[in-house]
Amino acid sequence: MQITANRSTCIGSGQCVFTDPDTFDQDDDGLVMVLRPAPASPDELAAAKEAVHICPSRSLALSGEAP
Amino acid sequence: MTTATFSMQRVDPYNPPAEHLRLQQEDSISQVPWANTGTIWAITKHADVRAVLGDARFSSDRTLPGHPMNSGYVTGSDLKQLIAMDPPEHTQHRLRVMGEFTVKKIAALRPRIEEIVEETIDAMLASGHEADLVEALSLPVPSMVIADLLGVPYEDHGFFQENSATFVDIDTPMEGRVAAMGALKAYVGELVASRVTSPGDDILSRQLAAGADPVELTGLGFLLLIAGHETTANMISLCVATLLDRPELLKQLRDDPSLMPGAVEELLRYFTIAEVGHQRLATADIEIDGTLIRAGEAVYAFANVANRDPEVFPEPNTIDFTRGARNHVAFGFGPHQCLGQNLARLELEIVLEAVVRRLPTLRLAVPFDEIPFKEHGPNYGVYKLPVAW
Numbered sequence: 001m002q003i004t005a006n007r008s009t010c011i012g013s014g015q016c017v018f019t020d021p022d023t024f025d026q027d028d029d030g031l032v033m034v035l036r037p038a039p040a041s042p043d044e045l046a047a048a049k050e051a052v053h054i055c056p057s058r059s060l061a062l063s064g065e066a067p
Numbered sequence: 068m069t070t071a072t073f074s075m076q077r078v079d080p081y082n083p084p085a086e087h088l089r090l091q092q093e094d095s096i097s098q099v100p101w102a103n104t105g106t107i108w109a110i111t112k113h114a115d116v117r118a119v120l121g122d123a124r125f126s127s128d129r130t131l132p133g134h135p136m137n138s139g140y141v142t143g144s145d146l147k148q149l150i151a152m153d154p155p156e157h158t159q160h161r162l163r164v165m166g167e168f169t170v171k172k173i174a175a176l177r178p179r180i181e182e183i184v185e186e187t188i189d190a191m192l193a194s195g196h197e198a199d200l201v202e203a204l205s206l207p208v209p210s211m212v213i214a215d216l217l218g219v220p221y222e223d224h225g226f227f228q229e230n231s232a233t234f235v236d237i238d239t240p241m242e243g244r245v246a247a248m249g250a251l252k253a254y255v256g257e258l259v260a261s262r263v264t265s266p267g268d269d270i271l272s273r274q275l276a277a278g279a280d281p282v283e284l285t286g287l288g289f290l291l292l293i294a295g296h297e298t299t300a301n302m303i304s305l306c307v308a309t310l311l312d313r314p315e316l317l318k319q320l321r322d323d324p325s326l327m328p329g330a331v332e333e334l335l336r337y338f339t340i341a342e343v344g345h346q347r348l349a350t351a352d353i354e355i356d357g358t359l360i361r362a363g364e365a366v367y368a369f370a371n372v373a374n375r376d377p378e379v380f381p382e383p384n385t386i387d388f389t390r391g392a393r394n395h396v397a398f399g400f401g402p403h404q405c406l407g408q409n410l411a412r413l414e415l416e417i418v419l420e421a422v423v424r425r426l427p428t429l430r431l432a433v434p435f436d437e438i439p440f441k442e443h444g445p446n447y448g449v450y451k452l453p454v455a456w
Contacts, residue, residue: 009158012165013404014173019393021170030165054394056404058121 001039001066003048005032006059016051016060023048032059042066073099073109075342077442080435081309082384083339083371087111091372096358104135104365107346108358113376113396115356116345116368120401123154125347125366127403135346135365148290150344154402163277164287165406167216167270173409176212180414183211184421192425192456197432200452201304206232208418209299212410213292217258218269227254235297237450255288256281295407298341301441301448302411303418306334308452309386310422312435319388320423330388331415336395337386339371343445344399370396371447428456 003023012030016023023044025033039045045066052060074086082088090097091111101107110119119125129136129151136151149160166172191203198204210228219227233239233247259271259281266272270291274284310317320326345368349360360366374395375383398405405411422429431438432453439450 009154009402011158011161011402011404012169013406014168014170014409015404017170018409026169026171028166028169029162030167030169031162050393056121056400057402 001045001048001062001064003034003037003039003052004061004063005034006061007031009057010059011057013056015054015056019051019054020047024051072102073107075444077440077447080438080440081337083369083375087369087372088375091376096355101135101365101367103137104133107135107365107367108360110355110366110368111372111376112356113373113379116370116373116396117400118355119347119366119368120345120396120399120403122353123157123402124349124351124353126153126350127151127157127347128153131348131350133363133365134348135367148286149406150290150403157402161402161406163279164270164274167273168406168409170409173413176410177413177417179215180208180212180417181421183215184208184417187211188421188425197453197455200307200454201300201449202232202451204418204422205300205303205307205452206235206296208303209296209414212414213295216270217255217288217291218262218267218271219258223254227251230254231292231296234293235300251292252285252289255292256285259285259288291407294405295410297448298446299411299414301340301446302335302338302415304449304452305338305340305447306331306415306419307422307429307454308431308435308438308449309334310419311429311431311454313386316386316388317423320419324420324423326388327416327420328412329391331412331419332392332395333386333388333390334415335397335412336374336380336390336392338447339374339395339397340447341397341399341405342369342371342447344403345370370399426456430455 010032012026014026016032017026023036025035027033039048048062052062074084077084090109095112096115097109098106099109110116152160187204187207191198207228210231211224214224214227230247230251234244234251262272262275263281266276271284271288320330347366349362349364349366352359352361374397377383380392398408432455438452441448441450
C-alpha cells in the first residue's frame with residue numbers, strides 16, 4: 001500500500017508524527033513529510049492507518065494492496 | 068420572545084451535561100433551542116462530530132449572518148482571527164504560524180517547562196501547607212510558558228501573570244477583568260513594537276522577520292495567550308482533583324510513570340473541557356448520517372459527548388490510562404483543531420509527573436463535591452481547588 005499526503009490542506013497539527021514518527025515528519029513550516037510511503041508489515045500498516053484516521057485535516061490517504 | 072436554550076450545565080463533575088448524553092443515546096442528531104439562532108443542530112456521535120468539524124462547508128466565519136457565534140455586534144474594527152476563518156484563507160494564515168508548534172519544536176521546550184514547573188512548586192511549598200492550586204500552580208505554569216514563547220522579558224512576567232489571572236478571575240468585577248484584558252492587549256502590542264526594532268528569539272520576532280503585519284501579529288499573540296492559558300489551567304486542576312479524589316488512579320501513576328502520556332490522553336478525552344469553538348453555520352445542504360442539514364442552519368458539534376461515544380470508546384465513563392484514546396476530539400477536529408495541542412499535552416505531562424513525584428502528601432482541603440466546578444462553561448474546569456500537604 002502507498003501513503004499519500006496532501007500538503008496543500010495540511011494544517012501542521014503533527015498528529016501523524018505523534019502517532020507514527022517512523023512514517024511521518026514535519027518540515028520547518030510544520031507541513032507533513034512522508035518518510036516511509038510504503039508500509040512493509042502489518043504493524044507498519046496498522047500504525048499508518050491510525051495516523052490516516054487521526055489526521056484532522058484529512059490530508060493523508062492509503063491506497064493499493066495491503067502488504 | 069422565547070429565551071429557551073439548550074442546557075449546557077453539568078450536574079455531575081465527572082460527566083458531560085445529562086441532556087447531551089440523553090441525546091446521544093436517543094436522538095443523536097437533533098435540533099434543540101438556541102438563544103441567538105432559534106434552533107441549533109446538536110451533533111453528539113463521535114463519527115458525526117468528526118464529519119461536521121472536518122467539513123469546512125460548516126463555516127467558522129462568525130461574521131456571517133445566522134452564524135451561531137455571531138454576536139450581532141460586529142464592529143468592523145476587530146481583526147478576523149484564525150479561529151473565525153475558513154479554508155483557503157485559514158490554511159494560508161495557519162501556515163504562517165504552525166511551524167512554531169511542530170511536534171519536534173514543542174518537544175524541545177521540555178527542559179524549560181520542567182524548570183518552570185519545578186520553580187512554581189518550590190514557591191508553592193515555601194508558602195506554607197495549603198493553597199488554592201488554581202492560583203499556585205494551574206494558572207502560573209501555562210502563563211509563564213506562553214510568556215516565554217512570546218518573548219515576554221523576565222521583569223514583565225509578574226505583570227503578565229497578574230493580568231492573565233485577573234482576566235479569568237470570576238471574583239473580579241467585570242470592569243476589572245476587561246481592564247486586565249485591555250492591559251494585556253496593549254502590552255502585547257508594545258511587545259510587538261519593541262521586536263520590530265530589537266528582535267529576539269521568540270515567535271513574535273520570527274513572525275515579523277517573515278513579514279507579519281504588526282497589528283495582525285498583536286491579535287495573534289493575544290489569541291495564543293487566551294487560548295493556551297485558562298484551558299491548560301483548567302485541565303491541570305481537573306486532573307489533580309481527579310487523582311486526589313481517586314487514589315487508585317494516583318497510585319497507578321506513582322507505580323508506573325510510563326503511564327503518563329496515556330493518562331494525559333485519557334483525561335483529555337474524559338473531561339473534554341473546550342466546547343466553545345465547535346459551533347458552525349452550514350453553507351450548503353449536507354447530509355450527516357442520514358439527516359439533511361440545510362444551508363443557513365446552525366450546528367453545534369458536541370465533542371464532550373462524542374468522547375463518551377460507546378461505539379468508539381468501550382465503557383466510556385471509566386477512566387482507563389491504558390485505553391489508547393488517541394482518536395478523541397478534545398482538541399476538536401478538522402482544520403481548526405487546536406494549534407497548541409502538542410504544547411498542552413507536554414505541559415500536562417510535566418505538571419502531573421511533578422505533582423505525583425514532589426507532592427506525596429497532597430490532599431483535597433474540601434470534599435470533592437464542594438469544589439466549585441465551572442458547571443456553566445463555556446470551558447469546563449474549577450474556579451478554585453483548595454489543597455493541603
